[in-house]
Amino acid sequence: MHVFSCEQFQKLMASSGFRGPWHSLVDLGAGDGATTAHVAHLFEKVYATDISAPMRWALAKKKFTVLDVEKWYESGPFDVILCLNLLDRCDRPNTLLRRLKSSLAPGGRLVVALVLPFSPYVEVGERGDHKPSEYLPVKGNGLEGQIASLVDRVFAPLSLRCLVWSKLPYLCEGDLGQAYYFLDDVVFVLEAQPDSSRYSASEWMDTEPSGREFRNLPQQQTGYERKCNTA
Ligand SMILES: C[S@@+](CC[C@H](N)C(=O)[O-])C[C@H]1O[C@@H](n2cnc3c(N)ncnc32)[C@H](O)[C@@H]1O
Secondary structure: OEOOOHHHHHHHHHHOOOOOOOOEEEEEOOOOOHHHHHHHHHOOEEEEOOOOHHHHHHHHHOOOEEOOOOOHHHHOOEEEEEEEOOOOOOOOHHHHHHHHHHOEEEEEEEEEEEEOOOOOOOOOOOOOOOOOOOOOOOOOOHHHHHHHHHHHHHHHHHOEEEEEEEEEEEEEEOOOOOOEEEEEEEEEEEEEOOOOOOOOHHHHHHOOOOOOOOOOOOOOOOOOOOEEEEO
């Protein structure tokens, strides 16, 4: 599974205004750690979690410190938290988002990736029907509507401010019919705001970019076009 290269990650972090420190990274729901491995060398300490035992084994083999899925935050706070393609796969995404916010070090960044259109599917959940126990209010037609809905209805109420987002191709493992799938993944770089300061996507989208918009990200091997926006 491939989400971003090290170069793309660094570009996103720089565009969000993050200048460090680069002490600690935690990648939640890291899968086999392929994406973690692209950025791990930037940090002094790298932690990862996954609910699946084979994935935890793969993560430990890559020498990441594997934390308990229920207690990972006890090793925080973290300078950077990755939550890549997990919110639509976990049973309690709202609870997780609140925990993510409270586990960020001051000035830290939360990087969330989601396949859009949003389509949650929980393998092991309390309901037993593959639907999540907690509902994320993602609405809207088309990619931009869903992005605005995530910024306004999911992140803003938790005082998570979107600094940068980018659309990337998500290369993930396929099935018997097709070896790999390319999906539209949207990556958000968020910062924790004091609870009183709320904002909205309309405010964010109507505002002129503060000179940080960039369109010339280096093309990756896939040749997929990528678009980045900053707030
Ligand atoms: C779609 S994969 C994403 C893997 C990787 N982050 C990526 O973006 O390629 C979702 C992963 O989250 C794991 N997962 C699901 N619920 C989880 C939870 N509550 N805590 C940690 N990992 C979880 C699954 O086992 C799976 O490896």
